[in-house]
Amino acid sequence: MFRMPKIVVLPDHVASQIAAGEVIERPASVVKELVENAIDAGATQVEVAIAADCRDIRVADNGCGMEPDDAVLAFQRHATSKLKSADELYSLHTLGFRGEALPTIASVSKVTVLTRTAQAANGTRLDSADGKVTARETGCAQGTVIEATDLFYNVPARLSFLKKATTEFGHIHEIVQLLAIAHPGVMFQLLNHGEVVLRTAGSGKLAQVMQEVGILGGKETLLDVTHADVRYGLAVYGYVARPPHCRGDRRGLVTIVNNRPVKCAVTYKALEYAFSDLIPKGRHPLGVITITIDPKEVDVNIHPTKKEVKYRNSSDVYLSVQNALKQALQPQPGAISIATAVNSAAGEQTARTMPAAMPAYATTGSAGAMVREGADSPVPHTDVNPRSTHQRIQQISLRDQLAYVPAVPAGAPLSSPIVDPARSASKPRLPATLPPGWRLTGYLHNTYFLVQTTEGLMIVEQHIAHERVIYERLLAQQKTPGRLSENAQRLVISAPLNLTAEQRACLAENLDALKQLGFDFDFQEGLISCSQIPLELATKDYASSVQANLENLLTAGATDFQLEATKSVACQAAIKDGMPLSEAEIIELLSAWNNTPRKDTCPHGRPISLFFSHDKLFKMFHPD
């Protein structure tokens, strides 16, 4: 008959080895634990040296060091100087608290510790292998050096799971990057087989560390994210790279919560939402979001390696991050070039990067310049793209569209679906002027505006600049009560829609969102037709554009239907590339675009303007 063997309590060393699987997964986990201990010890300098294909790890710090008896105790499980009762878990200001990292590391490697406090004349050396610790007095610098060698020598299964040394070092590099970002005031150095791979100055400036550790390329402009939310007792601080800078993965995105780098779904969600109409789909923003929150409001003890946290009220955190990002993404004054951020004495000073003031718009007569004087005269262009009479009738002038103030409410049938030009003509308005310092110097292929600014040359693409202008206006309209009805146009003859069953279902589901935008529909005997359209589309061949617009939207399965629909209307309504504009229209568009919030990219994430500084142009012509 089967008999259960007698129960025995495992020796500490064996229990640690079993538990090690959770805390010490790989060499990078050892680095993380030892560096966190150094930071908790108040170190201002931390050096991590890696050798023997990531199986020998040495972390040296200039922190407070340990007394001899503390150093011996540190090797015992649940021995910690950082926590005395479970309650203190909720007022933690240290990275460690479990008292298990050192014994765990010692259970899967050979550990040597050299440590000395500032008060002690001599230091202590401890050697630990196979569960035995020996200690003796020694001379050493103040602080602590911990060496873990021959990692996993006694756990062959774990050893066989280790990846190539380059992969393991990649993990180590990443963890040191993250810890350096979380502690900009600490000077970090990472060496691989004697070669320096990462070094930070410990300047205390977040923007500088972001560049030093290499999560930024150096060309990005950073937007200042700062927001203190008294209601929720938390502060959000950091930088995000101004669009169009983004990445294909999330490696450029770091969240720090109470000095701890963590994977934070809440921040990711807020960031992705805030950038959803600024960078292309599937790409991710770059930046560091630092959240300081009352320790009572966050549980850091939900993951063996503490890389996840749980907020008591995650929607409050989400809203605060969302607010901080919203403010950061408004145009100016938060934009700083990395050089400015790094060089500014305070570290977090801001400086505008847009062109400084210059004389008002002036035309040029120089060779190669394609813009002539004269308000509404068509701009001479190289390849004229003549429009048919039909197209001309369908097109409202861009000037009218940009300055459009709706006057006919929905419900008032018009004799034609085309916007009455008299409405805009009846409103005399001042001609738009370019921002100070800008000069329109050319118009290429009826598509690109060449603009001279005080700082260099800017090239703007007409379609996407216009798309952003319309998009922001539509968003503003949706938020203004009562504006909706003014911005829709009833159709004299409803446009029948040819939709699949699936598209119809999607239409029914998103009817409110579409109405918000100005659409309306007639449902009669199984036939759906469009009876009202957003005014922005009234200048188009609406029947086919509405069909195309809705077909795309209803098939795409967007997570935020209304936002996608707004993008789609903006794209349809915007002037196309290749359509010639008059000089006055170009100026009007440039000035409207310049006054638009979030003007760097179109709602789909493409950059609207390219900029070549004098310096860059000079370097391009003088490459040596």
Ligand SMILES: Nc1ncnc2c1ncn2[C@@H]1O[C@H](COP(=O)(O)OP(=O)(O)OP(=O)(O)O)[C@@H](O)[C@H]1O
């Ligand atoms: N570099 C160091 N400088 C000074 N004291 C240290 C250092 N490393 C460890 N210690 C001491 O050893 C103790 C045990 O460290 P260990 O990492 O095992 O546990 P912990 O940091 O308290 O908690 P956790 O297991 O969550 O990391 C610490 O509480 C600290 O007192």
Ligand SMILES: [Mg+2]
């Ligand atoms: Mg620790």
